[in-house]
Amino acid sequence: MPEGPEIRRAADNIAAVLVNQEISSVRFGLPRLKRYARVLRGSHVTEVETRGKAMLTHFDNGYSIYSHNQLYGVWRVVKGHKLPKSNRSLRLLLQTPAHSAILYSASDISVMPTEELPQHPFLAKLGPDIMNPDLTWRDIERRLRQAPFCKRELATLYLDQSFLGGNGNYLRSEILHRAGLHPRRRPAELTRGERGRLARSTLEISRRSYATGGITLAPRLAASLSRHNLPREQRRFYAYGRGDLPCYHCGQTIVRTELNSRGLYYCPECQPGD
Template identity: 60%
Template sequence: MPEGPEIRRAADRIAHVLVDEPIEEVLFAFPDLQRFTPVLSGQRVLEVETRGKALLTHFDNDYAIYSHNQLYGVWKIAKRGKMPATNRSLRLALHTSRHSALLYSASDISVWPRDELGMHTFLATLGPDLLSARLEWQDVSERLQSPRFAGRSLAALYLDQHFLAGSGNYLRSEILFCAGLHPKRRPKDLSRGERGLLARETLKLPKRSYETAGITLPPRLAATLKKKVKGFERRRFFVFGRDGRACYQCGDKIRRDSIGSRRIYWCPTCQPES
């Protein structure tokens, strides 16, 4: 599933071709949404916003399209009239005179009056967005100390969108590695220093991933590996997807486990259990 940085980058691409442009044609694949075609056709897009892994396309008539990529959804941008070659099912299309923003394979799409978005079941319960410019590390530290979250394992907490919106499998593993914390540890058992470091890494890693199109490694290490390692997926992360390989910091072998049916990776030396 795409995580916060990937959804934000998709929103940037969509905004580049849609914002301030009149939407000449709207296509919904789902019959229950087709009644909104005349409502949105001819309107201008004001903003393309992300809230965690959800994407909101805001129109100047005070409506918004909510979409969530879930596991398989993907946005594609194309020149108007030149549809991408794909076997995926088209679920939503927004056409301007020059471009098309196309959502494939997603099933979680709805249309809302903008002033009612707070009533959306998913949006109403989201925690702060990891990539929000207003979110400070002190805010994350406070949430870690909240009775609602402090007694849970970090592995569970960093997948919970009520805690922080936009985190997912790879960010969870990478954040905990960079903070030097074992996935089974709990916020209430952390020292003040550990909690502060975790809060800072919680904001730093998603921002780096957004800026680098999915790389969580620091620039110097990423540049070095690019010369030595073939394949983008093999040189993106500290630990995620690297089970059995040497840790870049200590040389120990990265381990993989399954917690709550989701895979997680860590270094037993850099992230001791206690």
């Protein structure tokens, strides 16, 4: 499933061709939404916003499209109106005179008045967006101390969208590795310095992933590995997906475990349990 950085990058691509443009054609692949095509046709997109893993496309007629890619959804932007060949199901098509923005495979799509978005079931429970440029490490450190979150294991907390919207499986492993914290530890057990380090790592890793298109390694290390002609998937992450491989920091073997059927990776040397 794409995480906050990937959804924000997709939103940027869509905004580049839709914002301030008249929507000349609208098509919904889900029968329950087809009536909204007439409502949105001829309007202008004012903003493409992300909240966690959800994307909100706002129109100047007071309506918004909520979409969540879930596991299989993917956006494509093409020049002109000729759609690319695809075996995926078309769920949403927004066209301007010059471009087409297409959402394939996703099924979690809604159209509603913009003013009613706070009542959407997903958005109503969502924590601060990890990609919000106004989010600070102090905001995150403060949430780590709050009652709903402080006694939960970091491994589960860092997948909870009510804690921080946009966090996901690879970000969880990478953030905890960067902070040097074992996944089974709890915020209430951390020192003030450890909470601050975790909060800073949360922003550092997620924003680096956004800036690089999915690489969480420090730029110098990423460049060094690239010069060795490693495949991209082997030079993206510190821990995630690197089970049984040596840690880039200490050389210890990265451990892979599972939590609720989802892979979790950590270094036992850099992220001690105590």
